[in-house]
Amino acid sequence: MDVRISPSRVGGTARAPPSKSYTHRAILAAGYADGATVRNPLFSADTAATARAVESYGGRTERVGDDLEVTGFDGDPGTPADVIDCANSGTTMRLTTATAGLVEGLAVLTGDSSLRSRPQGPLLDALEGLGVRAESTRGNGQAPLVVGGGTEGGTTAIRGDVSSQYITGLLMAGAVTDRGIEIELTTELKSAPYVDITLEVLEAFGVEASVVGGDDTAVRSAGAEGFAVDGAQQYDPADEEYRVPGDFSSMSYLLAAGALAADRELVVAGARPSAQGDAAIVSILESMGANIEWDREAGRIAVGRAPLSGIEVGVADTPDLLPTIAVLGAAAEGRTRITDCAHVRLKETDRVAAMASELRKMGVDIEEQEDELRVHGGDLEGATVAGHDDHRIIMALSVAALLAEGETTIEGAEDVDVSFPSFFEVFSDLGVELERR
Ligand SMILES: O=C(O)C1=C[C@@H](OP(=O)(O)O)[C@@H](O)[C@H](O)C1
Numbered sequence: 001m002d003v004r005i006s007p008s009r010v011g012g013t014a015r016a017p018p019s020k021s022y023t024h025r026a027i028l029a030a031g032y033a034d035g036a037t038v039r040n041p042l043f044s045a046d047t048a049a050t051a052r053a054v055e056s057y058g059g060r061t062e063r064v065g066d067d068l069e070v071t072g073f074d075g076d077p078g079t080p081a082d083v084i085d086c087a088n089s090g091t092t093m094r095l096t097t098a099t100a101g102l103v104e105g106l107a108v109l110t111g112d113s114s115l116r117s118r119p120q121g122p123l124l125d126a127l128e129g130l131g132v133r134a135e136s137t138r139g140n141g142q143a144p145l146v147v148g149g150g151t152e153g154g155t156t157a158i159r160g161d162v163s164s165q166y167i168t169g170l171l172m173a174g175a176v177t178d179r180g181i182e183i184e185l186t187t188e189l190k191s192a193p194y195v196d197i198t199l200e201v202l203e204a205f206g207v208e209a210s211v212v213g214g215d216d217t218a219v220r221s222a223g224a225e226g227f228a229v230d231g232a233q234q235y236d237p238a239d240e241e242y243r244v245p246g247d248f249s250s251m252s253y254l255l256a257a258g259a260l261a262a263d264r265e266l267v268v269a270g271a272r273p274s275a276q277g278d279a280a281i282v283s284i285l286e287s288m289g290a291n292i293e294w295d296r297e298a299g300r301i302a303v304g305r306a307p308l309s310g311i312e313v314g315v316a317d318t319p320d321l322l323p324t325i326a327v328l329g330a331a332a333e334g335r336t337r338i339t340d341c342a343h344v345r346l347k348e349t350d351r352v353a354a355m356a357s358e359l360r361k362m363g364v365d366i367e368e369q370e371d372e373l374r375v376h377g378g379d380l381e382g383a384t385v386a387g388h389d390d391h392r393i394i395m396a397l398s399v400a401a402l403l404a405e406g407e408t409t410i411e412g413a414e415d416v417d418v419s420f421p422s423f424f425e426v427f428s429d430l431g432v433e434l435e436r437r
């Protein structure tokens with residue numbers, strides 16, 4: 001599907017979709033438990049992959065209205081009867097590869113061509129350190145993966161600068177091993193707030209895990225030297241249910257649209273505080289000069305249009321915000337430097353390169369370095385741009401299209417179903433003139 005977007009003004013109220021990160025963890029945690037009801041989960045292509053994986057390990061999932069009822073495998077995943085297809089979802093693959101380490105036989109995990117080109121080697125090595133058989137079929141550290149044989153737990157080491165999802169997977173699996181798992185980090189940790197999300201979900205399911213070292217800041221995992229989780233724990237959420245909060249990465253597109261193109265106030269509902277690092281979009285917009293207010297108690301963010309100025313912002317903790325910030329920078333006065341972004345190249349596509357090449361097509365002056373993107377603000381021109389089979393590139397370019405001179409066509413726009421299936425309906429309800437073809 002291609003989407004053609006005309007320059008538009010936006011306004012009104014939109015509800016944030018439920019968090020993808022919390023949904024993955026809640027479905028898997030309910031799988032490790034006897035079962036649980038996940039309330040208000042995100043129903044999307046990626047979270048469906050995690051539900052399928054839980055079923056492959058012996059659980060069951062059923063959608064009932066806005067909830068997902070999960071019957072778990074109670075700490076004892078079975079050997080899957082078939083290959084697990086993680087589709088486009090890195091989170092599904094990393095989290096459920098660690099589950100595979102617990103099965104008696106072997107599990108085979110694969111995904112689409114994007115996922116089969118993303119790095120899994122550090123996780124395979126860490127699992128081998130725990131006595132698990134963990135192989136990449138092509139010997140290149142990429143899926144397809146063959147993993148299993150079981151582990152009692154123990155101590156292992158892993159780098160923290162490729163993906164925090166490895167740590168999340170190991171902590172979630174470690175709680176149901178006999179001895180628990182201690183993880184030593186051999187590099188600094190990137191995407192640290194995502195491990196905080198894991199700790200928050202584990203806590204809600206009655207599982208204790210701890211950070212070793214750390215900077216003692218609001219982000220518990222920041223500066224961590226390692227992590228530890230005791231074994232023989234039971235996943236057991238209060239009242240056998242878990243409610244998923246709103247998704248700040250998804251909200252970033254709506255808030256950016258409001259900051260750049262609101263003719264009247266744009267309000268995003270469902271924005272209660274949680275461990276999500278991507279809530280930083282609010283302070284980033286503020287420091288660019290946006291007219292934005294977050295009522296944390298009501299969970300509402302209101303944003304109006306205002307002239308923005310370029311800033312310098314590091315995305316070590318918030319990789320998923322890079323496409324949004326690049327678009328804000330393209331429309332702002334002056335230069336925006338997005339630093340600490342090497343790990344953003346390891347996503348569904350190389351998002352640093354993809355944003356540079358697509359914004360250039362829209363007339364933006366943009367310089368790309370290994371770990372930095374420099375965007376020079378100016379006028380945007382409508383163009384035909386590629387979605388790179390990547391939901392975040394598609395949604396960010398849709399925001400850029402609102403301000404462009406002339407129409408913008410985004411190719412392959414159906415991939416928004418990975419994290420925000422209703423994105424174009426929401427955009428259209430906010431006043432965006434668009435046509436799907
Ligand atoms: O754990 C998670 O839910 C995620 C962690 C981040 O990945 P990395 O830890 O690989 O940076 C993020 O980019 C991804 O969208 C979701």
Ligand SMILES: C=C(OP(=O)(O)O)C(=O)O
Pocket residue numbers: 046088089090091092320347348392419
């Ligand atoms: C990188 C992302 O997800 P995943 O790693 O789960 O594919 C994302 O949603 O931006």
